[in-house]
Amino acid sequence: MVAMTNSAAVLADTAAYAAAVEQASVAAAAYYATGESALDDDAYDRLARGIAAYEADHPEEVLAASPTGKVAGGAAVGDVPHTVPMLSLDNVFSAEQFATWTASLERRIGRPVTAWSVEPKLDGLAVAARYRDGRFERLITRGDGTAGEDVSHAAGAVVGLPERLAEPVTIEVRGEILMTNDQFDQGNAIRTEHGGAPFANPRNGAAGTLRAKDRAYRVETTFFAYGALPLPDSGELVETLAELPHSEVLSYVAGLGVHTAAGTDVAPVLAATVEEVQARVDAIGSLRATLPFGIDGIVIKADLAADQREAGSGTRAPRWAIAYKLPAVEKITRLLSVEWNVGRTGIIAPRAVLEPVVIDGSTVGYATLHNPADITRRDLRLGDQVMVYKAGDIIPRIEAPVVHLRTGDETPIDFPESCPQCGSEIDTSEQRWRCTRGRNCRLVASVSYAAGRDQLDIEGLGATRVVQLVDAGLVADFADLFTLEREQLLALDRMGETSTDNLLAAIDTARTRPLSRVFCALGVRGTGRSMSRRIARYFATMDRIVAADVETLQRVDGIGKEKAAAVVAELVELAPLIDKLVAAGVSMTEPGATPPPEPGTEEEAAAGAGTEAVGDAGTGSTLPLAGMTVVVTGAMSGALEKLSRNQMNELIERAGGKSSSSVSKRTSLLVAGDKAGSKRTKAEDLGVRIAVPEEFAELVGAFLAVGEDA
Ligand SMILES: NC(=O)c1ccc[n+]([C@@H]2O[C@H](COP(=O)([O-])OP(=O)(O)OC[C@H]3O[C@@H](n4cnc5c(N)ncnc54)[C@H](O)[C@@H]3O)[C@@H](O)[C@H]2O)c1
Ligand SMILES: [Zn+2]
Structure with missing residues (x-):
């Protein structure tokens, strides 16, 4: 289970404490009234814990307005008295804290608790629903715990709270009202259609909806019962309810037709030991991201009525129940910009760029936005504070802008007018926008990438040319470049004899590029320039790369299991393209690299066992840069003058070294040309050896010719 962040704000003095209160x-006050707080729950909880810590150290300074020890932080109000107080819950954040809590509860009642009810902590707001003779009578909020507000007007739109019970009993059912994810999406869509501002998250949505009166539209919420008590004239139910275990009260309520969590993946279960409770806590925690509604923890209750009775309650919370909190999965952060990415089929999908924020232990910098209509519907604007949700492995999503935090400086999100990848028109007739070039859009991008400087480096083949070739139907993948005919090119617009011959010559040269670049040109996800070089150097030939299984691929420095599996899978898809390249006479070997031993041989087994073979099998020790990490900076001169950075890195790796872009203690050599700046200073500080380009050229001279334009 993920460690809980239960840190507290640090309050240095009386003034800081007063400001925090x-x-x-x-x-x-804002949270319980309309749901429109400036703080997300995590920020509020940190503040509240800071206040409590300060008060523990300075008991004489406690202010009357302090939220510590009060239901709803003392902020909520109401004029309908509760028969029995509606309390809050104390919290634990770890297995240890939970074990400590159970021990103290068992000490208090003088015996072990043998039955625990383990339930989802539904993230909505607590209400009491009163029924008289089986008919719905009144819906009341928790308020300050002793009295709540009458919100009966809203009951008709609460799913799970029937108008009539299955039996004509008089009873008060208690539970949580929340918005399911679907209800939240629908609710916000309806609101914005009516010119209203979207709710920041489902909890705010539920709070706002419950209080709203005279709305021109209907927004649904859902009720989940988690308890029941008798009312003064409940008759024999008074005694029954007093003696039934909590779990049976829940079944009884469900039998009356009231909705409970019983039908969900996180249904309440009984546990006999602390270990069993913990197992269920972990299970619920890992189900969280997939649930159709929000939970913010797990509630664990002593199930037996006698245990509850003897444990009793404090002023803020019962002693027989505890909330085992899960880490916050929602944070407020800023929407910085929107990127438009084009997928394989030409779908143009927006993605939100966020001010990075840590949620549940990981840093979130991006969130999905489904389509342009979705952006409009949610009324998102650049610069907005947005509520971001991230749990488990799901892709982070923006729930909504936090509209009440707007400053007026927010600006509309611009939608692209032409395809951001190839410049074609956009088909906006469906919700998901699509480049009119469809799959060819991706084709243009992938052919342009393959022809790029760090891949096949085909001079004269810019994006416009590629578009022309694709549109004329001359290339369906970049292997087709190698079989282009002179007449075909001459027939294109703006292609004269000279440019045609130059292009054909450039393509011919590209045939002889080293394997590392040909492999890079394939555009396998996760294999950029340097990874492609490592793969090519390790396997030496394309045949061996293609033949490698997941295990073998992992012998390449920097490839883990997941990446290896993805590469293997993608190479299977790319097999026809690779065959075409082979047929077109494209080079499939890495000059200077020695292939690893054949699979199945003794040597191979040895290589697999040790780590020696990783990187440059066999030849490592005889190469001039073996074992060295080399950084290049400044302008190259002499024999190295024409080499790009990428080519320099290739050279370093051919000569057995490792190329890096930053100087550190581990750097063995800095090749510093003219105008070398901070890297040179840093290398001097660290005492790293420095060579001018000419010296370096001498060191690796033998490797200079190999693999360059033949
Ligand atoms: N963002 C803000 O400005 C702000 C301000 C105040 C409070 N808050 C948030 O409100 C929370 C504190 O509110 P709280 O006092 O309602 O306490 P709580 O939410 O921590 O726990 C008590 C509540 O849990 C609910 N609950 C859900 N499932 C339950 C179940 N199965 N059995 C019993 N009860 C169940 C009940 O409504 C109960 O009242 C904190 O998480 C805090 O972050 C936020
Ligand atoms: Zn396009």
Whole structure:
């Protein structure tokens, strides 16, 4: 289970404490009234813990307005008295804290608890629904715990709260009202259609909806019962409910037709030991991201009525139940920009770029936005503070802008007018926009990439030319470049004899590029320039790369299991293209690299066992840069003058070294040309050996010719 972030704000003095109390009061008041707090829950909880810590150290300074120890932080109000107080819950954040809590509860009642009910902590707001003779009578919020607000007007739009019960009983059912993810999406769509501002998250949506009166539209929420009590004239139910275990109360309520969590993946279960509870806690935690509604923890309750009775309650929370909190999965951050990416089929998908924020232990910098209509529907604007949700392995999503935090400086999100990848028109007739070039759009991009400087380096084949070739139907993949005929090119617009011959010559030269570049040109995900070089150097031939299984691929420095599997899978898809390249006479070997031993041989087994073979099998020790990490900076001169950075890196790796872009203690050599700046200074500071390009050229001279334009 992920470690919980239960850090606290640090309050240095009386003034900081007073300011924190003020900030918390304002936030809680807004939170419980309309859901429009300036803080996300994580920020509020940090503040509240800081306040509590300060009060523990300075008990004489506690302010009356402090939220500590009060239901709803003392912020909520109401005028309908509760028969029995509606309390909050105390929290634990770890297995250890939970074990400590159970031990103290068992000490208090003087015996072990043998039955625990383990349930989802539904992330909505607590309500009490009163039924008289089986008919719905009144819906009341928790308020300050002793009295709540009457929100009966809203009951008709609450799913799971029937108008009539299956039996004519008089009873108060308690539970949580929340918005399921679907209800949240639908609710926000309806609101924005009516010119209203979207809710920041489902919890705010539920709070706002419950209080709203005279809305021109209907927004649904869902009720989940987690308890029931008798009312003064409940008759024999008074005694029954007092003696039933909590789990049976829940079944009884469900039998009356009231919705509970029983039908969900996180249905309440009974556990006999702390270990069993913990196992269920872990299970619920890992189901969280897939649930159709939000939970913010797990509630664990002593199931037996006698245990509950003897444990009793404090002023803020019962002693027989605890909330085992899960890490916050929602944070407020800023929407910086929107990127438009074009997929394989030409779908143009927006992606939100966020001010990076840590959620549940990982840094989130991007979030999905489904389509342009989605952006419009949610009324997102650049510069908006947005509520971002990220749990488990799911892709982070923006729930909504936090509209009440707008400053007026937010600007509309610009939609592209032409395809951001190839410049073609966009088909906007469906929700998902698509480049009118469809799959060919990707084709243009992938052929342009293959022809690029660091791949096949085909001079004269810019994006416009590629578009022409694709549109004329002359290339369906970049292997087709190698079989282009002179007449075909001459027939194209703006292609004269000279440019045609130059292009054909450039393509012919590209045939002799080293394997590392040909492999890079394939555009296998996760294999950029340097990874392609490592793969090519390790396997030496394309045949061996293609023949490699997941295990063998992992012998290449920097390839883990997941990446290896992805590469293997993609290479299977690319097999026809590779065959075509072979047939076109494109070079499939890496000059200077020695292939690893054949699979199945003794040598191979030895190579697999040790790590020696990784990188440059066999030849490593005889190469001039073996074992060295080399950084290049400044302008190259002499024999190296014409080499790009990428070509320099290739050279270093051919000569057995490792290329790097930054100087550190581990750098063996810095090749510093003219105008070398901070890297040179740093190398001097660290005492790293420095060579001018000419000296370096001498060292690796033998490798200079290989693999360059033959
Ligand atoms: N963002 C803000 O400005 C702000 C301000 C105030 C409070 N808050 C948030 O509100 C929370 C504190 O609110 P709280 O006092 O309602 O406490 P709580 O949410 O931590 O726990 C108590 C509540 O849990 C609910 N609950 C859900 N499932 C339950 C189940 N199966 N059994 C019993 N109860 C269940 C009940 O409504 C109960 O009242 C904190 O998480 C805090 O972050 C946020
Ligand atoms: Zn396009």
